[in-house]
Amino acid sequence: MSQTMPSENLSSRVLMVLGMPLMERIHELTILFDSCNGRQLQTVYPHIVHSIFGINGNPIGWGLRTTTQENSPHYFHILQQFFGVRGPWMHMCHKILNDATKFELDVNLLPRKFVSMLQAGQNPMFYADLINIDTFRHQVVSLSLNAFDFFIFHFVLYALNPLHSINPIAMQIHNGRIKTFYHELVEEYLNNFLTAYPDNIIEPVTLCGPVKTVQPLPAQSLQPQRQPRYLKIPSSYRNGGGSSNGGGIGAGNTSPQSSSGATSRAYTWRSESVLHFFVDIWLRYDVESEHHLPSSDFVRSVRTLCKQIHFFANASAHDHTSLNSLRKVSLGMVRSRIYAFLCGLIDRWPLDSSLTVVLELWLSYIQPWRYTLMAANNQIGGRSYEPPITNLFDGFIIENLIVYTHIFMQLLPRFERLDYTVYRNAQMLLRLAKTFNQPELVERLQRFERLHSGNAYGFDSPQRQVNIMNKSNSFNAQWNPMCSSNIPKLFSESMKMQIEAFLFVISMARNSVLSNICLLRKEISERQRSEGFLKNFLNKLLGESTQDELMLRELSRIPEMLRQSIDAFCRSFGINPSNLSMHETLPVEQPRSPPPLESPKKFSFFDSSDSLDTSKLTPHQMSLNASNFEQVVDPALLPIQNNELKPLVRLLHMISEKMNQKYGIQFQTYYLRNDYFGKLTRRLLYAPMTEQWFDKQCGNVEICKKELPPRLCLRPLASIQMFFLVGFAMLVGQYFCGSSLIGFICLCLILVVSNLLLALIS
Known part of the structure; x- marks a missing residue:
């Protein structure tokens, strides 16, 4: 130019x-x-x-x-x-x-x-x-x-x-x-x-x-x-x-x-x-x-x-x-x-697992000792390093005391409404508990709250903050030392009782998760017995996991996370764990009493009967019913796992999408047939499902749904287990037949024959 x-x-x-x-x-x-x-x-x-x-x-x-x-x-x-x-x-x-x-x-x-x-x-x-x-x-x-x-x-x-x-x-x-x-x-x-x-x-x-x-x-x-x-x-x-x-x-x-x-x-x-x-x-x-x-x-x-x-x-x-x-x-x-x-x-x-981004923002701001040159140098190479809270950060804690204590008190009622049978919510709780379980931090917060409450706070003073903080049940925006005794304290007896009640709810949620784990293990065991040895062996060989097995894997981590959270909060706020009735196991196979399905005090929004009277629901029951809803996504769209090859996953997903666009109608027709071809199609295609997710526009949470038809998904072929299986078959073919291609063809024939037989006996 x-x-x-x-x-x-x-x-x-x-x-x-x-x-x-x-x-x-x-x-x-x-x-x-x-x-x-x-x-x-x-x-x-x-x-x-x-x-x-x-x-x-x-x-x-x-x-x-x-x-x-x-x-x-x-x-x-x-x-x-x-x-x-x-x-x-x-x-x-x-x-x-x-x-x-x-x-x-x-x-x-x-x-x-x-x-x-x-x-x-x-x-x-x-x-x-x-x-x-x-x-x-x-x-x-x-x-x-x-x-x-x-x-x-x-x-x-x-x-x-x-x-x-x-x-x-x-x-x-x-x-x-x-x-x-x-x-x-x-x-x-x-x-x-x-x-x-x-x-x-x-x-x-x-x-x-x-x-x-x-x-x-x-x-x-x-x-x-x-x-x-x-x-x-x-x-x-x-x-x-x-x-x-x-x-x-x-x-x-x-x-x-x-x-x-x-x-x-x-x-x-x-x-x-x-x-x-x-x-x-x-x-x-x-x-x-x-x-x-x-x-x-x-x-x-x-x-x-x-x-x-x-x-x-x-x-x-x-x-x-x-x-x-x-x-x-x-x-x-x-x-x-x-x-x-x-x-x-x-x-x-919104009250869902996306609250973790707000929590992480707050926790990052109130832990400046994690962002020093010494901490950065010690964390190079993946080494575990917990930076100490030295006296250099006392001034920061004093100047930001309200950000530590009052934000915690503002978050607590929201955490009380979360469903802790969900893994991400339990992970959020553990993150909060570990932060406030740092002995040096708790000791400083207790000492500074007694000595400095009501002093040295500067804000940008938006009208909303002044209005809220001047309410009788909130905090004084001007921080007059003469009325500092009326300001709610994080380490007061009233807050201790509130946290103890919160931990009791967490303990009950943990017991509920243990019950769900036992029931889910029993269902998986019964299903595996009904499917037979051959199918279970092939699934393990190919590394395929059902939705129930994935859910069990995630649920199994929740009880330990909740236990650690309860222990951490008990140490931080001086609460006796024996008051929380935390049990390790529950007799699920032989329950002492039948589930209280007929109890007139419990209702569900997901009850299909016509006798539901929502006027009798308390706000707590409404929040519990809302928390029963879980997001359901297409397994083909889940984030790429560690046991998958990323380029191959993307390539196979693109091929699957083009095949579904071109032959989607034929797939649906064959899937609905009652003959042998229908059985074979149902083995090869993903079953129809309803996707459910939360839409968070305008600050409100709406439940969105999308119906998915039968569809082809080649993603299981991108697993590392499949890669090693193909490599092993090619090595066997090279060793016994002098050609790795013969080993690959034999593996394909075995997979085809096994699916034909399983479709025949299904």
Whole structure:
């Protein structure tokens, strides 16, 4: 492309490139970035950014939040190369920084809570050089951002887009535990710009020249009505260690060892931008006011942010560069907002196993000792290491005491309503119990709750938090030391009684799981006896497991997890385990009394009779009935297991899908026949089933169902057991017959004959 191409032709060329398929689009843009100068790229840069994040168009954009390593490994790799910190995109962003051009970001694209902060004049000094104010209306109308800030700001805003509610692919991905490319990129950017290791160089290392200064902010018209509680970066840091990111970007060498102010600003301004944009926008997400709940993928990204900021802040003692001042204030920025954010999430999050993403976010924030350089070095190589809680973290625990104690008290009623016969719920409970079973943590919480309750808490003071915390049965938002005695205490007698009642319920759930295990083992044993030796032998040989066997495998792990949870809570809160009636076994084969099916006090929503009177159901009974519902998915769509070959699973799944699309009607016809061909078809195809899952739109949980017809599934052929069986047969054929192909053919004949015989006798 010519260096002197007019801007009109360049814009037309870019629009044409943005309409190409993703791989061609990235290839053409990479060539474009190399062939054009910075001034030419500035004219098309906003269009490319808007295309990436779906501004005023397709909300999916380039699919950063729908692309995963599992569903599109090739696209995932291409995007990783393009958007990485050493990729062509970042180099192009810094190439544009050579000029003093700013890009306008309309205030209407920003979250309401963030705009209210700017409009009320409560903004930190960081935004003084970025905001543009209409002097007639005295309102913030836009932000003026350099190329790097413009991209990072849109990148952070992209996480707030409710894709999980408007796109089926995103809904399936965000409700699972699959890592999207966006989450991968969040980790890479945070690791680079908020580096945990002081000797790491922030990429890319080639920076721009100086950029013109923005007009001074007319702050007089936007003075706050009260003293703001937001953390402001000290002027000493602004002048020496950092810059106002958008307004004055320093120049020169990026070496962190430089002592000049210009070099320090050139080195720190990107980290300052990343820290402010991520914290101010993500942790100001108004969970209660928004129509849609944030996605699980977004909450996991916030957890990544908290973990990285812990690493970033904990390295301040070892950092003597210009980043040290930013490290010292970073954790305070999170502390002032995290409590309200967590409260909103816990209040609205559905009561199912996806609550674990909120739990993990909270537990990561309250355990900064897990995110230090020493802890990271000791965990390299997969070694088990439990970092000690030293006196260095006493200040953090005191300043965040409410986040430890009151969040726990807010979560407890929600945990009381979970069904602990579900493996993920039991796993969640054990995770919580182990965290509060750390002796050093419990001892500190008890001591600090007695000494420091009602002191030294700062929040970003959303109206919702003030209202809730001022309620008579809640907590005082102002934390007046004179009334600290009225604040609920985590280690009080009333909480001890509540936790003891909760553990009694857990003990009963454990006994119920033990009963279910005994019954399920009996059913599996009876079914195996009825199927005969030959079929059981072939199933074990091929490594095939039935749904009941998989369920038994999962259920068998639950009792031990619940026992460990009960023991941990008893140690933490001084509860006598003998009061919980926890039995090891139950006489299931010969029950003392028949199941209370006729009891007039128990009802079920799943009762097929017409005599159900839901008016007699208590809220507790309703929650128990709702918890009886379990998600059921097609076995062909389950996550790839450790005993399966990933490429082969994907290939066989694609073949199966094409076969089902082409011959689906014939499969259904043969499956319903009553002759021998029908029996054979029923042996080879998966049986019809009803998929059931939870849909979590608008903060409500709805049960969705989908009927699946008889279908072909070749996935069992991708197991490692089958791979070794084929290899063994080929070795036998090579040894006895001189040809491995003969051994493979013999194995195929054995499998075909066995299925024909089993179909005949079924």
